[in-house]
Amino acid sequence: MQQPEPQSFDRVLSSMCTEPHPAAREAGERFLATNPGDPATYDAVASLEERAVELLATLADHPTPTEASGYVTSGGTEANVQAVRSARNRHDASDVNVVVPESGHFSFHKAAGLLDVELRTVPVDGDYRTRTDAVSAAVDESTALVVGVAGSTEYGRVDPIPELTRIAHDAGARMHVDAAWGGFILPFTGHEWSFDDAAVDTLTIDPHKFGQAAVPAGGLLARDAAALDALAVDTPYLETRSQATLTGTRSGAGVAGAVAAMEALWPDGYRDAVKRASGNADWLAAALADRGYDVIEPELPLVAASFPEPEFDALREVGWKISRTASGELRVVCMPHVTRGALRAFVADLDRIRA
Incomplete structure (x- = not known):
């Protein structure tokens, strides 16, 4: 039996683990x-x-x-x-x-x-x-x-x-x-x-x-x-x-x-990764706020925002691995594998779902 390939990280936005160095x-x-x-x-x-x-x-x-x-x-x-x-x-x-x-x-x-x-x-x-x-x-x-x-x-x-x-x-x-x-x-x-x-x-x-x-x-x-x-x-x-x-x-x-x-x-590689991840979190938070979502201001590179259940479910259906907080907000963790391009694609899918 052919063994399956590991899952790609391309659409994983909810995990606090990432691709290893x-x-x-x-x-x-x-x-x-x-x-x-x-x-x-x-x-x-x-x-x-x-x-x-x-x-x-x-x-x-x-x-x-x-x-x-x-x-x-x-x-x-x-x-x-x-x-x-x-x-x-x-x-x-x-x-x-x-x-x-x-x-x-x-x-x-x-x-x-x-x-x-x-x-x-x-x-x-x-x-x-x-x-x-x-x-x-x-x-x-x-x-x-x-x-x-x-x-x-x-x-x-x-x-x-x-x-x-x-x-x-x-x-x-x-x-x-x-x-x-x-x-x-x-x-x-x-x-x-x-x-x-x-x-x-x-x-x-x-x-x-x-x-x-x-x-x-x-x-x-x-x-x-x-x-x-x-x-x-x-x-x-x-x-x-x-x-x-x-x-x-x-x-x-x-x-x-x-x-x-x-x-x-350590330290420069981590410093650069934190800078990129923080910039990505700020970008996503602003993009969601511009679309009328109630966003909790990021402190570390993690974005939480109030999000209607139908939109959340639709994003899951097209392959995005996202999760909710206990209170039901959308939760996106900007780990090192999460690129600006991936976030742009995520927002583009959201716009299509909302259209």
Whole structure:
């Protein structure tokens, strides 16, 4: 049986993953069969993972990138679950809760169910950022973790991370930043989100999103080793006697591809990609506004706009891969593979549908 070809990215406007950089493809293939979950056996990929963590820590302004703790996860979901697990394990209350904005990724709902912790969801303000007064009201002595989002998946918004960190630490909780998508964009903006901007404890940042690594390649970073020590379990039959990761066996492809992409693109390649993507988002937002749609002003390269269901469905029928926010708005993510030409074609199809 002939194997099908992978789907083209030409009309994919909803994904937070993108085409991997050629260097990431090549490196991923070379390390496909290696297992960073057994670092004493697969020492070459284990060294690459140390390099991946150092590069991610550099992007996230860790005070000492060469000493940062972390690992390459399967994606943002695993990193977020692990951040919750680490905070729970380090907290001394019997009934632990985690405070998350309603803009938080659905992975935190998975984490709460898996780890048997209470999830306290707090509202966002009129611009889709976490309300700090609601967080202050929600935390108590049982709060193990406060979560802030740096590049929300629906509106591309960045929470007030320094203020949330102060609230968390004053309550005796840890602070986690979910920058899974935004982490490779934010270094080229003026937002406060990183280890240098606030005393955050853990941070999610995914190379397989805007970092242009091959899937799967997420990232979990920690300010200090204690966060990962809280995750460690004994591995008696391996040469490495403990393991802090969630999945255990992992393909070295994600690790090697992440390093290759970051070494090829940091910083200038990413800066150029962010500039292009931001320009595309501004262009699309203006084009939709000119046609009478109610557009939410882009903060990062993500466009959301109120959109009639028949037009949305018609665009899907002609092959555009678009999605909706929970409130029903059209959602377009201007990833590196999304060109101005593709957006012009998208708007042209919209005009034909509206005619």
